[in-house]
Amino acid sequence: MRMxxxxxxLFSGLVLSGCGEEKVDGRWYTQSQVDRGKTVFVENCAxxxxxxxxxxxxxxxxxxxxxxxxPPLNGSAHAWHHSRDMLMRTxxxxxxxxxxxxxxxxxxxxxEEKKATIAYFQSKWNKRIYDAWLDRGxx
Numbered sequence: 839m840r841m842x843x844x845x846x847x848l849f850s851g852l853v854l855s856g857c858g859e860e861k862v863d864g865r866w867y868t869q870s871q872v873d874r875g876k877t878v879f880v881e882n883c884a885x886x887x888x889x890x891x892x893x894x895x896x897x898x899x900x901x902x903x904x905x906x907x908x909p910p911l912n913g914s915a916h917a918w919h920h921s922r923d924m925l926m927r928t929x930x931x932x933x934x935x936x937x938x939x940x941x942x943x944x945x946x947x948x949x950e951e952k953k954a955t956i957a958y959f960q961s962k963w964n965k966r967i968y969d970a971w972l973d974r975g976x977x
Contacts, residue, residue: 862957862961863965865960865961865968866922866957866977867953867954867956867957867960867961868957871953871954871957871958872954872957872958872961874950874951874954874958875951875953875954875955875956875957875958875959875961876958878947878951878952878954878955878958879891879955879958879959882943882946882947882955883911883955886908886940887908887909887910887911887959888908888910890912890962891910891911891912891958891959891962892910892912892914893907893908893909893910893911893912893914893915894907894908894909897909897910897915900937901939904937905933905937905938905939906933906937906938907938908938908940911959911962912959912962912963913960913962913963913964913967913968917959918963918967918968918970918971918974918976919971919974920976921974921975921976921977922953922956922976922977925956926949926952926953926956928940929943929944929947929952929955929956930942930943930944930952931944
């Protein structure tokens with residue numbers, strides 16, 4: 839079978855963009871997003887949230903200045919209570935509006951990098967937590 843040049847370019851573009859890639863376990867994201875998100879997370883978030891998104895030890899206890907330490911994002915804390923839009927808003931605006939010290943990443947990361955970061959830490963959520971997130975209107 840012979841492909842036209844235009845068909846070959848279109849097919850190549852779809853493959854490179856991940857459009858043809860299957861979602862991970864029926865979730866909203868692809869494995870490519872998780873892989874990209876891991877890199878973005880390690881470079882920008884792991885210093886505070888931990889390399890595996892495990893957060894800090896006493897994340898529920900306010901610091902001396904009244905701010906809260908970085909919580910786990912791996913499904914063991916409250917991140918799963920927040921919609922993807924709220925998670926994006928927190929990444930964009932930082933933690934100050936909700937009592938934390940996280941810096942804003944609105945101008946530091948692209949929208950796709952932010953979505954990939956969410957995909958990475960949500961990949962750590964077990965099925966029960968992910969399904970509960972969906973039931974709460976996560977998407």
